[in-house]
Amino acid sequence: MLLNLLSQCRSCQSLVGGSSLSTRLFHSGQPVLARQTVRKVPELSKKQLAAKARKRALKAKKSVYDSEKMTLADAVAVLRAVEVTSPNATYELVIKTAMSKGSAIPKGRYALPREPKSRSKDRILVFAEGRQAEEAKKAGADIVGGPELVDGVVSGRHQATLFLCTPALIRNITPKLGRVLGLRGLMPSERRGTVTEDIAAYIRRLKGTSEWKGDKAGTIRAPIAKLHYPVEDVVKNVRYFLNVVKKATGNIRDPQAEKESKNAAPKPVNAIAKVMLSSPRGPGIQVSDF
Structure with a gap:
């Protein structure tokens, strides 16, 4: 009876949506989940990446010798004391250069005032x-x-x-x-x-000369003297080798090289970031006066 009345009354039909209650259909499928918007991670600039790398480096564990710097003469004295039982051991000089990407690997030749080993x-x-x-x-x-x-x-x-x-x-x-x-x-x-x-x-x-050459990161390693050498001889060898590297990396002008290669482009400067002196059993000590 009620359905008949509703079908005859237009006003009631408008209230119920104009369709019969008996013919209303319901969806039986799975409910549709609300779409979740994926947030894109913003790409960091080179400056931001460099800042993150510096923060990670500061948090990393460091050796007690990383911040310790000595004069060359003091570094020689410390290593001599550490290697007191090995007078024939060899000092090693490590020079780290700030080699930029794509630049040539530093290399050259040298003849130390007092050689620590026979030349090849x-x-x-x-x-x-x-x-x-x-x-x-x-x-x-x-x-x-x-x-x-x-x-x-x-x-x-x-x-x-x-x-x-x-x-x-x-x-x-x-x-x-x-x-x-x-x-x-x-x-x-x-x-x-x-x-x-x-x-x-x-x-x-x-x-009478030997060749020195850096690695891909621009780090140069060279045997520089024997432990039993007088301190003056060790310092003289280190100073000489540093001058050779500085000329090859553009930190010091080399008039002879400029004269031989007049048409060549000027040598780009490859700055020296760190100089360290070490021995087989001793620590690597940063040299402050280079």
Whole structure:
């Protein structure tokens, strides 16, 4: 009866939505969950990343020697006291440079005033022709030749620790050797002085010298003296080696290198961040006066 009345009354139909109560349908599916908006993590800038790295470094555990700095003479005295039972041990000098990304690994040659160990002999390969080739052989080069040596270097048949080249041949050997020797830091270049007209003079300067080279992070390590050396000799060796590294990294002007490579671009400065002196059983002590 009630349904009949509702179907006849238009006003009642409007109240119930204009549809019959008996024909109303209900959804039987799973309830739809409210959509959850995913918050994107904002990308940090380089400055913000650097600030986070500094905070992590401050929280990290540090050695008691990290903040301890001494003069070079005091560092030598401390290590001598630690190594009192090992007078033949060797001091090691560690120089950390602030090498920027993409810059060349620092390297060079040196001859200490008082050597702590015997030097290793270099095997020298020279790309030269004519009179310059003859002079290179007389000066002591192990392998001398022109572009015909390139294939032997690529295949590994010609092994050497130092490669020199004349300016006339550098363009002929670069296309093939650039990828081989460049990765090893042995490719001749004007900036390092290994591309020169006077090959013989360069070889004569090499006699009695050793090579030093940094790692990929720009850290340079070198044996610098024996524990039984007088303090004055140790200090003299350290000062000499530091000057060599400073010239190679652009911290000190080298007039001789600038004269030899007039057309080369000016050397970028690779700042020295830290200098440490250590011994086999002793701590690494930061040197304050470098």
